[in-house]
Amino acid sequence: MFPLSHRILTPVVLALTLLSACAPFRNERLSGEYTVRATYGNNMVLQAEKPVRITGTAAPGKGVLVTLNGKTVFAEAGSDGSWTALLPAMKPGGPYSLTIEGADRKTVFENVLFGEVWLCSGQSNMAMAVKSCLNPEKEIALAADYPQIRLFKEARKTAFHGPQSQPEGSGWEICSPATVENFSAIAYFFGRKLQTDLRVPIGLIDSAWGGTRIQAWIGRNAFESAG
Numbered sequence: 001m002f003p004l005s006h007r008i009l010t011p012v013v014l015a016l017t018l019l020s021a022c023a024p025f026r027n028e029r030l031s032g033e034y035t036v037r038a039t040y041g042n043n044m045v046l047q048a049e050k051p052v053r054i055t056g057t058a059a060p061g062k063g064v065l066v067t068l069n070g071k072t073v074f075a076e077a078g079s080d081g082s083w084t085a086l087l088p089a090m091k092p093g094g095p096y097s098l099t100i101e102g103a104d105r106k107t108v109f110e111n112v113l114f115g116e117v118w119l120c121s122g123q124s125n126m127a128m129a130v131k132s133c134l135n136p137e138k139e140i141a142l143a144a145d146y147p148q149i150r151l152f153k154e155a156r157k158t159a160f161h162g163p164q165s166q167p168e169g170s171g172w173e174i175c176s177p178a179t180v181e182n183f184s185a186i187a188y189f190f191g192r193k194l195q196t197d198l199r200v201p202i203g204l205i206d207s208a209w210g211g212t213r214i215q216a217w218i219g220r221n222a223f224e225s226a227g
Contacts, residue, residue: 030103031062043172045150045203048114052087067099090114092200115201120187124210131181140177149175149191154207
């Protein structure tokens with residue numbers, strides 16, 4: 001029979017050997033350069049009770065490691081350079097940290113919540129800001145009581161040569177008097193009602209622009225197929 005110390009050390013040495021052997025393989029598969037779509041960030045809300053989908057770009061054939069709540073998956077970029085990481089569904093709550101790791105750097109998103117995520121899109125009625133609604137001073141002051149509501153306001157940017165590869169926006173912000181006044185009033189009141197009733201985090205994406213043509217809201221494939 002081996003001495004006790006030998007029996008304890010043998011599995012440890014074996015594990016370290018395996019990790020050492022796997023490290024170069026893992027680094028070879030990781031991309032030196034990668035991006036994560038701009039709709040992800042600190043303070044974001046991700047949809048609860050559904051598989052968590054994180055997307056971005058990297059060198060074709062390379063990939064990134066994505067870690068959430070102790071679970072890590074490897075996402076490999078296809079020939080078009082896009083990658084998608086699929087993680088297990090999460091219950092409402094948080095906060096969590098989400099990590100994306102390439103060969104040379106690591107991106108960490110903090111204060112991530114899970115709950116209901118809503119895209120609030122339209123023209124002038126949807127675009128009207130909280131500061132322009134009835135009793136704006138009172139409504140803006142009340143917004144300080146909703147840290148479980150997170151706001152993302154897409155930039156108003158025209159692309160004349162096809163869809164933008166990366167959406168742009170304000171980044172995810174915690175709902176407060178400092179962040180809500182220029183946000184869509186309809187979206188905010190809708191989100192406040194949901195959060196009050198459901199008691200889960202609410203993520204609101206404000207993508208509204210008054211006076212825009214309908215063609216701007218239809219994807220090229222859908223538009224061409226309608227003809």
